[in-house]
Amino acid sequence: MTQQLQFGLRPPQQRPTEPTLEGAFRVQIAPNDLKALGLQQGDPIRLATVTEGGPSKLGLGSAFLAATPNAGSGAKRYVQVTDTFKETYGFTLEDRVTIRKALDTLQQARVVHLKEVVQGVLPADAESYEDLDVPIRYTLGKTKFLVVGGAFEVVPPDGDKKGRKRRFVIERIEPPLDTSQPYEFTFKTKVHIAGSRPVVVAPTAPSFLSINSDGIGGLHEQISQINYILRRFNNSSRLPPSLRGSRGILLHGPSGTGKSMLLEKLKAAGWRKVFEIGEATRGHAGQNQSAIRKIFEDAAASAPSIIVIDQLDILVGKDEHGNSANPGLAQLLRAGIEGLRRSQILVVASARSLGHIDGTLRTSRTFKHEIETPVPYAKARVEILKILQDKDPSLPHAVSEAVGERTHGFVGQDLEVLCEDALERAYDRHFDQDDFVHVEQVDDPNNDQAENGVTETPVPAPSGTELVLEASLDDFEQALRTVRPTAMKEVFLEPPKVRWSEIAGSEHVKQALFEVAELPYKRPDLMEYAQIQPSRGLLLYGPPGCSKTLCARAAATESDLNFFAVKGAELTSMWVGETERALREVFRKARAASPSIIFFDEIDAIAGARRGGASNGLNVLTTLLNEMDGIESKQGVLVLAATNKPEMLDAALMRPGRFDAMLYVGPPNEAARRQILQMKTARRPVVEGLDLEELARVTEGYSGAEMVEICNEAAKAMVRDGLEKGRWERIGRGHFERAMEHIVRGITPEMQERYQRWAKERSAVTSS
Template structure:
């Protein structure tokens, strides 16, 4: 083939392949010169060259090769030119190739349809060379031009394979090959403008009857068809507009003026073609369908060209009376479409469309008539007349497209009809009032069973959550701060422009304990931005199902969400339970395999989000229990922070819990799940006793109360009535999520009345522990710091442990008891960790009393331990008791019989504020102790506790209890001996 000349013939194939006649393929294959995958070098125009992969084709002439017209034009070919073909050795496979689009519009279309281009690029081109202006098709009507730059390996010609990495760089600002016939050359466009103006001047001088304005308008109308394609985002019309048809769309006036030039005092409207830009989901679904049928490319082209394109009329949004309202505010390129138009093009709110083929007026076609086909065969006698009346209402005319869906108002309601223009060659037309009469409107009744496609949902719908339903006041500050940050990140404020060079990224990290409503709060924040005027797209990526998966699997899963967010931007991506894939290892060892796994994922997320937000309007919301649960790569102490704004959800106060319970019961009553509610007065008690409950716990409490009511009224066929006893029983059987798995000390079977004497000690305990629970508002507003630590000391047996146990039942607080030595361990760091864990449990169970018994064994004076274990434990206790993180809702109670052995730092104010002595009981207290301990004993009438109290001087409470137990045991032994003697006498008598 070397040196043979062939003539160029343009063909319609949307590829960069060279099509060779069958004769030459058979001839060269027989002599083993041409093999599958070979590369052909084309020499043309006195030494210029290009490289192609080849395909066999049945040409009518043997010396003719086929090539796509757009590809040939970009390379400088003309149809009929003579070229020379040379067979080359197979070029090396490329690992990496860098390409740059010619314009920002091409770059935007590549970003929005990266999945489609990735899926079809190898079907369009296989051989590339350095400096090539490569033509690729997003669809049959959307070509883009890419400039090929550096390649790896460093060769002049290479071959694209499945694993070749294609890197798209910044646009070249319309730097195009020097070809006089190139369709998009900037200099060529300037030539068109200048030549057009001179042509207009000559026409003005030679043609009579035409004004200069008419000629300039004609020139501008022609120039509109040479403009670039624009990508717009789809927004819905706030309401139906009776004076505008379904094919009327609206563009913000500022955007209309920037992109399209209109003469002064002329209505800003033009006719154009709108084409849906497929998303990655559309491409994936189409590829799966095409793979089953074996025709991926044909299915893609059919989807893009036939069902996703139509002609419309675009007008300025100022035409709408309510344009000044917030419904139509947007500082981005967006187009407002009716529901019928979105249904026709299968467009969701936020989808991307391409506007092209701009014209000032529709093509001049002779419309002979209109044929109406009612959907489902429904019709009325005056449907044609109603259609004419409908057209007359349109002041600026009605745009009709062939086979469009039109809803016509009639006396019986609205009828959906399919419109067919006559003759069938007319694709679309502008019908003005008075242009048609009922005689040119034909109604054809035809039984049709296919259903019209419905308008897709706006965005993925979130499940109804407790937070969304209740609109809790305690979360309003968190939600408002998050909204302000996201509006700044997404550029939703009025001063933002799409070309703004400075981008501020304030991503959100929502922190809170399990069940407090982190996910629901994130969804609520997104729902605030989901509606008008911004229509922000949002997607939720649940990280918990990805726990333990490989980094490659997580990246692939994340990429699908990113593709959708980029396509529908401005967007918000929610990373729910981020700690599951980017947390910390349980052993806290940075060199472990788990830590390396989490760090790798964290660095991947850091790199992806940094690059993503540098050029796209995408906000990130992540949820996690705490900052310490996330990898240090994501939340470093210094350096780059991806999650800038950390919002911690506050706990529910008593008033908030009361509002939540009230709202939940009203929802149940509204949904007729309950016939009547008779427990309104009990809600105050329930809100007081449900300290530590989160929103989900309260919802579970109401459901459990309904279950109790149903079980109580199981024999009745009516809807249950919720009573106070049902709520109280459900509350007693409920355990909040934070306390599940935490071992709490059960309430003691005795209270203050069961402990005799020690009136002063009891009063001090009530002041520290009971008063803050009884009067929380008073203590909360007090300027003084609330005392949260108390030390009970005294001789052994004076009732220190019994007093601590009585606090749980008297004050209604959770109670955690710790025996001092059980926290000590021989392993380094284990004792300190045990101390941290016990305080963490107390924080989770608040309001809670943390009781340390035998405190002197846990916190002795520092410097007297050879191992250093107790010294580290004391240091940890000092930090926990009065460190940076103050104890809120946790009271510390310690008991010891040797206060002189404790470290003095523990006894200063701010830690263990009070030291209360439990003295040996005097005669009066001994009498009270004996009376309290003997309440459940059967006493003889001759028992005199006063005399016993006088004779037991120096006895402790434990000694007096032992005295009573010993006496009780002696009485039992005497009674048993008496019963045995009586039985023996009876046997002798028998």
């Protein structure tokens, strides 16, 4: 019984420059798979998509040996099919198919109606169709599969024009069919060529402008938006003048999210001509502007065409003070785009950040359509991984779901690097285990350690041996430790690595942070069942040294969320507007790398209360409030903040929807102090029977940081004694007492009373 194998679909390695029927319905299959399917080259085959419940798409073709012997073989099989094949049957590169020998037959074509197309101007001595019957019938007979719209070329065998290719397109086929299935050409099929002379067509004139998602994952919505805009070009003759053409598309999003891939798709959509402005802007400013003017003029004369501007935010960006860095060029681009408003010219640009683009170009008369390419969510990441894995048989599909869930904030570019890193680890593992297959005895007189001058030398496997690799989930786990998402690289060097087990006490804080940081992402089903909206913000306040920052970092570590740590004082700048810009950038990056946590340490430095009508810091506070109001629960951004001075914060921050809860993080109680002592002495040489219970009692009022410092100071005291006495001792009660004499309690009763008073005032305001 023939094996029921499944295959992915891939384009052939060598694509024709122009669509042609020659080889259009060949399905290139690896030799091993061809044998496993019980097929021979040239056999008619039927492809059926693998679906769950719904109807399968079916397609007929002919089996053909793949040009590359190992293409598509192994655990992750694929076959190569042409664009014509996919379009005829409605297949996509995301489909999985089964293949079997076809028992059904094609509809025989009775009459094939052709027309010849000549690009450009018809020459005065254009030949007729005499003497072309035989080469046309021969070519169609060799093609086997015929479809309406299919093109092919023939070469006249005799005459003055011998050797010059002539191109024909199938206009219609009789008898008509209700489906798009291909026909079979037989010796009985008649051929009819329209007219007595060729039909002149414009050079590379597009018949239908569109882009597809082949090779791109997670951008289906953006591709649909672009195709909706392209409809205006496809139906321009039926539209009123005011709706003809397009006002431009601006693709924006972080680096690596697919903007360049969409630009490449758009450039290959079938335009008469493609123009790119990026290259024309190098050199002298006057020459640049002349070159750009010429591009717009040439595009207008070659409609329908496309003008592509990559990295618009660099080309016409803003300087450090927010002013236009190149106002002359911005005005020139604006005038050029507005001059094409009713032309069949599409202007498409890309940028990483909309905020960095000269404002004169952010209008509905220039780039009306702003399409974002965001950092992909889990479902889109899985889709991208599957596309990357389909391109390389060494990357198994089985790990895509698990890796997709773990890669918060990763863009397509990051996922590609991750796959490469995982493959390198798989190679290293294979190299260590299998690459050296046996040992030879080699004479080595210089090797004194070898017995009788003979040493063992590993010999690599034969060069013809195929290296079969497959990255495991463990390889990806190892790669995730070193590969970080692009959105995070500009914010911190190392992710936090603090666990709840490393923090003593503060159980109510741990529980609260678990509910806001972990539960919504680890158990979204419970949140949905209970109809609970995730919190947007949580404020930690209390004396210094009581583990507020540690708790925030542990929340990020335990929840596996991306972590943005910002000190309020570090955001402030002497330049007007710079602090606000930096603040907006933090939120932008957090949204791009969501789900994520923004932690503002010393938030009172940027969110102080407005007093006496003073405007100092008002804009910064307003920016912070607006950014927090702009966070939606579905965006996956949690704002944590810490302060030692809660009374200094503006009251507007405390309303629900901004900081939903305020938690007091006070000094550790006796049990927490004992736990700190146990953790900090566990690996140190302490005297046997050291009474940690008593030490926990006598350290009442010390903060967590002070308790840690007491342990460190006690160890230093022991070292000093050892050096003085000339012998090593163990840390004892006396060393701790000396440490406590040096370290003064920083938390005073007045300070704790201040926090209690503020909490009561907040409670009174909330209840009123």
